[in-house]
Amino acid sequence: MKYQAENAVSSFFYYMWNAWSEEECRTVFKEMYPHFWEKWSLMTDKGVFGASERFYAELTDHYREKLVERAVSLYDGKARRKLPDDSRIRVCSDCGSAEIEIQAWVDVNTNEYHSDVDDDIWCSRCADNVETCSRQSFLEKMQEWWKSNNTEALEYLTGLKTSDFPSANSGQTFAEAADEWWNGKSYDGKRDIYLANN
Incomplete structure (x- = not known):
């Protein structure tokens, strides 16, 4: 840089x-x-x-x-610095890590970038060549997974218990608390939970 x-x-x-x-x-x-x-x-x-x-x-x-x-x-x-929008950040499509690399031709004297060597993209976390997607796409994938969990899975993931919430509203308060717990996590926090359970 x-x-x-x-x-x-x-x-x-x-x-x-x-x-x-x-x-x-x-x-x-x-x-x-x-x-x-x-x-x-x-x-x-x-x-x-x-x-x-x-x-x-x-x-x-x-x-x-x-x-x-x-x-x-x-x-x-x-x-x-203003961070790029999630739709512009590329991540590994397997694990969601932004620690991905591609080989490039760079001028030795000026460090000026010329072109990529090839399309092989390496993920440091996966230690393998991978495909990429936008961070926004990976967030959406994690959100879909979160929404697909049943009450028993949400209790396991959050440590919350439905029995600790009033039975009124058909357990809605537990669902809201679980969503609040999930939404309070950073991207990396959500990714760690997602990867540990998939």
Whole structure:
């Protein structure tokens, strides 16, 4: 990603102040995240102020680059970047992950993209070549699955019990509570539940 140094510095600090969390750590560092989250926790033991600088100083160039790339992808200087609409984000049609890759011809000197090498798309989560769909389509698929669950399945998935709700309205209150539980989940939260039960 091309960016100006000053803008990247602002993006980094706004990211660390506003978005950095254990979930973000997992997103940036993948399977290495427990190590880096522990390192971050040690940096904050000395106080929150200056923790971002101390953490950054402890990283190798490789991991610094990963962190800054994530910061710049979410922040444009002081402003949070507008995320593309779900209909424009491509995900693996099997698991819904956005961690998909395609080979490309790129100019070695300018990093200018020329073309894709082929149509094979690799999903890191599936560890296989896959087809893609829009994130919106995958959300719709998960929503259809959710609506197809019977009361017993919804009790299992949510941990809620129909017996804890008044019997009036033919159990409608349980159904509403279950839907509220589901709708309160993030895309990744819904995806984890969907994949664990399909």
